[in-house]
Amino acid sequence: LAKTTQPISMDSYxxxxxxxxxxxxxxxxxxxxxxxxxxxxxxxxxxxQGYKTKVTNExxxxxIPADRKSSTLSLPRVSLSDTAVYYCLVGQGGGRxxxxxxxxxxxxxxx
Amino acid sequence: EPEVTQTPSHQVTQMGQExxxxxxxxxxxxxxxxxxxxxxxxxxxxxxxxNNEISEKSEIFDDQFSVERPDxxxxxxxxxxxxxxxxxxxxCASRNVEGGKNIQYFGAGTRLSxx
Numbered sequence: 414l415a416k417t418t419q420p421i422s423m424d425s426y427x428x429x430x431x432x433x434x435x436x437x438x439x440x441x442x443x444x445x446x447x448x449x450x451x452x453x454x455x456x457x458x459x460x461x462q463g464y465k466t467k468v469t470n471e472x473x474x475x476x477i478p479a480d481r482k483s484s485t486l487s488l489p490r491v492s493l494s495d496t497a498v499y500y501c502l503v504g505q506g507g508g509r510x511x512x513x514x515x516x517x518x519x520x521x522x523x524x
Numbered sequence: 525e526p527e528v529t530q531t532p533s534h535q536v537t538q539m540g541q542e543x544x545x546x547x548x549x550x551x552x553x554x555x556x557x558x559x560x561x562x563x564x565x566x567x568x569x570x571x572x573x574x575n576n577e578i579s580e581k582s583e584i585f586d587d588q589f590s591v592e593r594p595d596x597x598x599x600x601x602x603x604x605x606x607x608x609x610x611x612x613x614x615x616c617a618s619r620n621v622e623g624g625k626n627i628q629y630f631g632a633g634t635r636l637s638x639x
Binding site for chain 1: 528557559566567568569572580582613615617625626627628629630631632633635
């Protein structure tokens with residue numbers, strides 16, 4: 414499994430764009446990069462997944478450079494309800510694999 | 525949008541009692557999982573289940589724990605003789621066959637309080 418490093422916490426204000434970067438130097442060729450969001454006392458929620466370049470959905474964008482050793486989750490125009498913990502997961506694809514969650518990035522959005 | 529449903533949302537039990545946590549995975553999913561999260565700590569994997577058998581389990585998942593898919597829709601986690609340290613949020617997750625992508629969808633969880 415590729416080890417991931419992401420900031421422990423980030424602060425932002427409503428309406429701003431938030432970028433959370435995750436480092437994964439040991440990513441393998443067949444690894445996907447997946448981000449989950451978790452609100453207090455709730456289960457992790459899948460946000461976005463990508464393999465290379467850029468992926469965008471209705472919630473976020475995921476930017477992956479050519480070397481794939483890092484990735485950036487971009488949340489456009491955050492609101493108070495985006496306050497949560499965000500997890501970057503890499504290298505846990507295929508088969509019946511369990512997911513291994515790290516400590517994630519705690520995003521606090523202020524009014 | 526299909527979702528994973530867990531019941532009850534909160535379970536209070538006495539130490540030494542047995543509890544059963546219930547989950548209804550997304551209907552066309554084939555892989556099922558239980559995770560737990562002790563307050564303030566990381567989400568930890570317990571067990572995965574596929575084709576009516578355990579496919580992987582962690583060190584946490586000892587003889588105190590068991591899982592079952594009693595019918596075509598439910599997936600249960602039984603904890604025998606609960607201990608104080610079993611107090612945690614328990615999350616069920618499921619996924620479909622999507623090649624290498626392994627996107628798991630989680631329920632809202634059951635908060636287990638062992639007194």
